[in-house]
Amino acid sequence: MQKLSEKKKEIVEEMMKEAFQHATCTVLEECGWPGLTMERVAEKAGVSKGTVYNYFKDKRELVWCVMEKLISDLEKRTGEIFRRNESCADALRELIREEMLSRKKNANIMTAFLHAFHEEPELRKRMFDKRHPFLSLQAMIEDLLERGMEKGEFRSMDPVAMRSILNAILMGVSRQWAGGHLTLAPDVMSDSIISLLTDGLIIKGDDRP
Amino acid sequence: MQKLSEKKKEIVEEMMKEAFQHATCTVLEECGWPGLTMERVAEKAGVSKGTVYNYFKDKRELVWCVMEKLISDLEKRTGEIFRRNESCADALRELIREEMLSRKKNANIMTAFLHAFHEEPELRKRMFDKRHPFLSLQAMIEDLLERGMEKGEFRSMDPVAMRSILNAILMGVSRQWAGGHLTLAPDVMSDSIISLLTDGLIIKGDDRP
Amino acid sequence: MQKLSEKKKEIVEEMMKEAFQHATCTVLEECGWPGLTMERVAEKAGVSKGTVYNYFKDKRELVWCVMEKLISDLEKRTGEIFRRNESCADALRELIREEMLSRKKNANIMTAFLHAFHEEPELRKRMFDKRHPFLSLQAMIEDLLERGMEKGEFRSMDPVAMRSILNAILMGVSRQWAGGHLTLAPDVMSDSIISLLTDGLIIKGDDRP
Amino acid sequence: MQKLSEKKKEIVEEMMKEAFQHATCTVLEECGWPGLTMERVAEKAGVSKGTVYNYFKDKRELVWCVMEKLISDLEKRTGEIFRRNESCADALRELIREEMLSRKKNANIMTAFLHAFHEEPELRKRMFDKRHPFLSLQAMIEDLLERGMEKGEFRSMDPVAMRSILNAILMGVSRQWAGGHLTLAPDVMSDSIISLLTDGLIIKGDDRP
DNA sequence: TATGAATGAGATTTCATTCAT
DNA sequence: GATGAATGAAATCTCATTCAT
Numbered sequence A, B, C, D: 001m002q003k004l005s006e007k008k009k010e011i012v013e014e015m016m017k018e019a020f021q022h023a024t025c026t027v028l029e030e031c032g033w034p035g036l037t038m039e040r041v042a043e044k045a046g047v048s049k050g051t052v053y054n055y056f057k058d059k060r061e062l063v064w065c066v067m068e069k070l071i072s073d074l075e076k077r078t079g080e081i082f083r084r085n086e087s088c089a090d091a092l093r094e095l096i097r098e099e100m101l102s103r104k105k106n107a108n109i110m111t112a113f114l115h116a117f118h119e120e121p122e123l124r125k126r127m128f129d130k131r132h133p134f135l136s137l138q139a140m141i142e143d144l145l146e147r148g149m150e151k152g153e154f155r156s157m158d159p160v161a162m163r164s165i166l167n168a169i170l171m172g173v174s175r176q177w178a179g180g181h182l183t184l185a186p187d188v189m190s191d192s193i194i195s196l197l198t199d200g201l202i203i204k205g206d207d208r209p
Numbered sequence E: 001t002a003t004g005a006a007t008g009a010g011a012t013t014t015c016a017t018t019c020a021t
Numbered sequence F: 001g002a003t004g005a006a007t008g009a010a011a012t013c014t015c016a017t018t019c020a021t
Helices: A002-031 A037-047 A051-053 A057-084 A088-103 A106-117 A123-128 A133-150 A159-179 A186-199 B001-033 B038-045 B050-057 B059-084 B086-104 B107-118 B121-127 B131-151 B159-179 B184-199 C003-031 C038-045 C047-053 C059-084 C088-105 C107-119 C120-126 C133-150 C159-179 C186-199 D002-031 D038-045 D051-056 D057-083 D088-105 D107-119 D122-128 D133-150 D157-179 D184-200
Strands: none
Touching: A002 A037, A002 A051, A002 A057, A002 A106, A037 A057, A037 B086, A057 A088, A057 A133, A057 B001, A057 C088, A088 A106, A088 A133, A088 A159, A088 A186, A088 D088, A106 A123, A106 B107, A106 B159, A106 C047, A123 B050, A133 A159, A133 A186, A159 A186, A159 B107, A186 B184, B001 B059, B001 B107, B038 B050, B038 B059, B038 C038, B050 C133, B059 B086, B059 B107, B059 B121, B059 B131, B086 B121, B086 B131, B086 B159, B086 B184, B107 B121, B107 B159, B107 D184, B121 D122, B131 B159, B131 C059, B159 B184, C003 C038, C003 C059, C003 C107, C038 C047, C038 C059, C047 C107, C059 C088, C059 C107, C059 C120, C059 C133, C059 D051, C059 D122, C088 C107, C088 C133, C088 C159, C088 D107, C107 C159, C107 D107, C107 D157, C133 C159, C159 D107, C159 D157, C159 D184, C186 D184, D002 D038, D002 D051, D002 D057, D002 D107, D038 D051, D038 D057, D057 D107, D057 D122, D057 D133, D088 D133, D088 D157, D088 D184, D107 D157, D107 D184, D133 D157, D157 D184
């Protein structure tokens, strides 16, 4: 009997937390990172300021939870893509296509977190601490690149640099969407990125007709 | 007589503005975007808080002017690179090498402005208003891509998408340097980017041994 | 039948109140006066916050009850000491010895109530209202002093002033223990106080050798 | 020339700080320690909240400065008394008379600081750090007691315990005045204390007629 | 009666901006 | 023009108290 009510409580708590995380995302979309105040999050969730503090110790904790969820989802999606594709090249292509689609939708939130990440050293510290999904995600990508190079699917390049460039492309395109100075559709962007990864941009002298 | 003193006044005003812009950059480097307070800018410039307001209407105006100068410099440098190289591919390569070098040095400032840009819709609006160096810079790059494609130096791709990707790479690498989660040297990064642009990453089936 | 259940109810209520009073003391010992929150009291009593309000109108009421109990106990102990000793001087000596022992143990709680007493005018008002154990305790001590003077056991002094000084010593020593800036043992302190009361500190000219 | 304006500035700053310290004391007298808010201090000083922060880093700093001044004054007064009197017994008597007079006036403030001292571990730490007037004051009193014992002016007692008792009496009487449950005049109190110190309270068997 | 989530007043602190000197 | 003290809006966080379940 006890268990039932405890279970219920847990579920409700989970629901509330999710509601606050959702509210946070909405506020971020509407007001951006500097407009993210506890007051607004509470208002958006339809409760009062104090209530948020019943679920999250402080603002950092709230932001941290939202970020963790986003990254964890991203990591899961990426992991599935990598498992689904035997070929590294195919995995990379699918990753890019998926990411472009999802980031177009969440462009503002992704960008807001980029800022949070940059502004709060605490956040950075926690991300690079221990076995965090963020690090695991980075490792997965680097691993894909290394395996691809070993198997001869990818050209031989510095895998750290290449991972960094990939991240830059994915985040940068998000940011441009969020900033409103990129209006191309996600599939156009993914096609272009894949085309770049497949053929490069510059035609070498000996390739020219 | 009047004119001479007016000229003098103008020069002094120009010097003061430059001093404030320089101070702003220094503060950004040392304290980051959220640490950019009028107090600190004034202190770094060796004057008092109130004086800054004699030259800039408000904080936005100050930030705006600094950004404008940075972008204008960037545009000039880019223009020179493009003029110096007859080959589009060479121009692109030099652009990347130069940018990596300069962005490594100014990583914090570049990233700070990315944030400013994202946080202040006003800033975005002004960037895309009128004939602004930012738009002109974008146009130059897009033009380079188009010319390169026409001349057969570049593969045929959507030039807007390609420009967006290039921007993403340059800004993203800056950001990673600023965040401390990229430690590779600028020449390693430019080599990797150029290698990607030249050969791509994925080896096509018919290329494989 | 009604009466039995009412009796039971009363007993339960009394037990609950005592539990809360005990919890309050524990919290005071662990967290001090500013750390005394309703949350902590409830937690320490093993119930929820709301329950405390079923037994005490508000925080003041709770604190008030705890103080009342403490003072009432003190009054009882003092009364017993006074009854046990025929000699006023012996009674005073035993009082001091007992008080030093008990106050060393409860230094934090005593001090906390000193604060409560000072912070809440309401509390002071109630203490001096009606026939309160606090007033009764004061009267008992004053009475002891007066009787002692009449019997020639004590020198003749203003009994109100003397009572005030005695109180000051007892509370002050508690406070210094609580603050951590007194480390002498209770028996050393009681010996010193008794020595002072017996012989004074200053040697008169005509006593000197 | 520069010097003149700097001097003026310093004087103004000093005056402002003093004004805030005075305002703090007034607020303490009127609202007690828990009623001491920055808002009220500012209001009492006739400025706005933010202005207080131009002179004191934070609330602690303000409180700290006020306490330091009080204790420093007390130390100076005590030092002078000790220097004025060759006899230790006379010095002690004068100290008590002076303290009773000054503490009657500042009873609320003294008591408030007792509370501050108890509530803020930070404050305690700083008080017992290094060569602080508070420690120096304690040492002076202990020294007086020791000298008096050596010279045969005081009976031989544990000087630490005796200092503790003296402190307890002085602070305790302050507190009782502040709490309103002591209405005797300062001179009555000092006479009683001195009488206690000179003759004790309890008459020994062999002294009895 | 017990619960504990929700509330919201209130406290501290920061900082862009103003304005008298 | 320069100054920098004063301002006050706004943000974070705490906790006594209420109330629906």
